[in-house]
Amino acid sequence: xxxxxxxxxxxxxxxxxxxxxxxxxxxxxxxxxxxxxxxxxxxxxxxxxxxxxxxxxxxxxxxxxxxxxxxxxxxxxxxxxxxxxxxxxxxxxxxxxxxxxxxxxxxxxxxxxxxxxxxxxxxxxxxxxxxxxxxxxxxxxxxxxxxxxxxxxxxxxxxxxxxxxxxxxxxxxxxxxxxxxxxxxxxxxxxxxxxxxxxxxxxxxxxxxxxxxxxxxxxxxxxxxxxxxxxxxxxxxxxxxxxxxxxxxxxxxxxxxxxxxxxxxxxxxxxxxxxxxxxxxxxxxxxxxxxxxxxxxxxxxxxxxxxxxxxxxxxxxxxxxxxxxxxxxxxxxxxxxxxxxxxxxxxxxxxxxxxxxxxxxxxxxxxxxxxxxxxxxxxxxxxxxxxxxxxxxxxxxxxxxxxxxxxxxxxxxxxxxxxxxxxxxxxxxxxxxxxxxxxxxxxxxxxxxxxxxxxxxxxxxxxxxxxxxxxxxxxxxxxxxxxxxxxxxxxxxxxxxxxxxxxxxxxxxxxxx
Numbered sequence: 350x351x352x353x354x355x356x357x358x359x360x361x362x363x364x365x366x367x368x369x370x371x372x373x374x375x376x377x378x379x380x381x382x383x384x385x386x387x388x389x390x391x392x393x394x395x396x397x398x399x400x401x402x403x404x405x406x407x408x409x410x411x412x413x414x415x416x417x418x419x420x421x422x423x424x425x426x427x428x429x430x431x432x433x434x435x436x437x438x439x440x441x442x443x444x445x446x447x448x449x450x451x452x453x454x455x456x457x458x459x460x461x462x463x464x465x466x467x468x469x470x471x472x473x474x475x476x477x478x479x480x481x482x483x484x485x486x487x488x489x490x491x492x493x494x495x496x497x498x499x500x501x502x503x504x505x506x507x508x509x510x511x512x513x514x515x516x517x518x519x520x521x522x523x524x525x526x527x528x529x530x531x532x533x534x535x536x537x538x539x540x541x542x543x544x545x546x547x548x549x550x551x552x553x554x555x556x557x558x559x560x561x562x563x564x565x566x567x568x569x570x571x572x573x574x575x576x577x578x579x580x581x582x583x584x585x586x587x588x589x590x591x592x593x594x595x596x597x598x599x600x601x602x603x604x605x606x607x608x609x610x611x612x613x614x615x616x617x618x619x620x621x622x623x624x625x626x627x628x629x630x631x632x633x634x635x636x637x638x639x640x641x642x643x644x645x646x647x648x649x650x651x652x653x654x655x656x657x658x659x660x661x662x663x664x665x666x667x668x669x670x671x672x673x674x675x676x677x678x679x680x681x682x683x684x685x686x687x688x689x690x691x692x693x694x695x696x697x698x699x700x701x702x703x704x705x706x707x708x709x710x711x712x713x714x715x716x717x718x719x720x721x722x723x724x725x726x727x728x729x730x731x732x733x734x735x736x737x738x739x740x741x742x743x744x745x746x747x748x749x750x751x752x753x754x755x756x757x758x759x760x761x762x763x764x765x766x767x768x769x770x771x772x773x774x775x776x777x778x779x780x781x782x783x784x785x786x787x788x789x790x791x792x793x794x795x796x797x798x799x800x801x802x803x804x805x806x807x808x809x810x811x812x813x814x815x816x817x818x819x820x821x822x823x824x825x826x827x828x829x830x831x832x833x834x835x836x837x838x839x840x841x842x843x844x845x846x847x848x849x850x851x852x853x854x855x856x857x858x859x860x861x862x
Contacts (some may be wrong), residue, residue, distance in 0.1 A: 386420025387473030391517030406459030420472035431475035434549030436617025447477025490536035549617035555672035596623025608634035612644035630858035637726035707790035
């Protein structure tokens with residue numbers, strides 16, 4: 350790989366702590382601290398994303414590159430670092446946070462001029478590890494590697510994954526925070542993104558009163574990652590905030606489209622570019638439930654439940670607006686854009702649902718139809734993804750009980766069946782009023798509704814296999830997630846097996862997951 354092509358422009362642009370000291374501490378008035386990965390002597394490759402490596406300009410993998418994948422045997426010229434940021438966690442100000450188990454190698458630019466940051470996750474402690482060891486276990490690393498790639502192929506903005514490797518060391522973790530820590534196999538994943546900048550980077554500078562540095566960070570971000578902003582002077586900061594609002598709303602709509610629940614939408618886990626970032630206690634939704642949260646830490650309040658993600662995104666944008674206010678200095682403008690977020694989000698959300706149902710466009714009566722659908726889905730406990738797959742196949746003579754029972758997590762008794770029949774009648778009536786053909790309608794549905802989603806129980810099975818030295822499940826899941834709008838493996842197109850309903854890592858997870 351072209352490791353020598355990786356540069357560190359961020360270090361040249363901003364003030365940082367260059368001591369290289371990994372001791373955990375506050376680092377005021379700087380945006381990063383240099384720190385070296387721990388280095389692991391017996392790494393073992395699990396997976397490598399060859400296509401991504403070529404795409405970003407790293408080139409082909411060679412055997413000697415294995416050590417780089419875990420942060421070992423780095424070039425002398427490579428100055429690695431962790432960034433400082435702050436954030437609101439579960440609605441409360443948490444102060445300085447930062448890259449606790451992520452270390453940046455830097456940035457590479459491909460032949461087309463596209464910039465990509467390269468970051469290890471699990472390669473050791475940094476000044477921001479907050480009493481932790483900076484390492485990662487196989488479980489969380491597999492989940493990050495596979496889901497980030499699954500989201501990419503679904504068409505959802507996301508960070509990506511370059512590699513996954515064993516470190517050769519064991520790490521102790523308490524998976525459910527219940528006083529039962531156990532040793533688990535250690536692993537490192539390399540993830541990539543155009544930038545890993547978060548809301549929290551801007552919050553930290555504002556909280557410290559470093560307004561010149563805050564403005565410099567804004568200028569850097571706009572110049573490098575928002576080419577669509579053509580304005581200058583003070584207007585560009587307003588345009589920037591408006592674009593961040595739009596990108597964030599668009600991301601939330603995509604999460605709703607595919608049934609993704611992030612699980613821990615703290616402001617420090619919000620990408621300034623509108624990417625899905627930090628795959629921790631996430632889940633793809635099985636049975637449709639607006640109140641579903643996969644994160645045990647989010648109970649009982651369910652702040653980050655599936656149906657609240659748009660609302661929380663808006664709350665997080667309020668916190669970003671507060672941080673940017675000293676630079677933008679226009680309260681009415683900020684309030685206007687924040688209030689408009691909900692309008693834009695719900696209009697985009699409903700237009701997205703129109704495509705999932707194969708409608709020609711949004712009509713005033715569709716809002717009631719969508720509300721009825723949500724109620725039906727929750728009452729009948731229908732699988733979110735499989736319901737739409739079955740809807741595509743429905744015919745005039747379809748036996749609805751036989752057709753939908755395989756995708757329901759409850760028994761479709763007579764009362765429920767009557768409600769399902771009534772809804773399908775409403776649906777077919779709405780379809781008949783479409784101004785587009787049946788073929789065009791079906792095409793909309795096929796593009797909006799995946800055939801494959803990476804469910805937690807599949808991840809659980811894959812992790813168990815890899816832990817035993819097997820890769821067959823990893824290979825199959827990789828093929829499936831790279832082709833989510835095709836049904837390559839019918840055995841994956843089924844609802845979650847009941848034996849996984851109460852299995853940790855399948856139904857609920859902790860932040861250590």
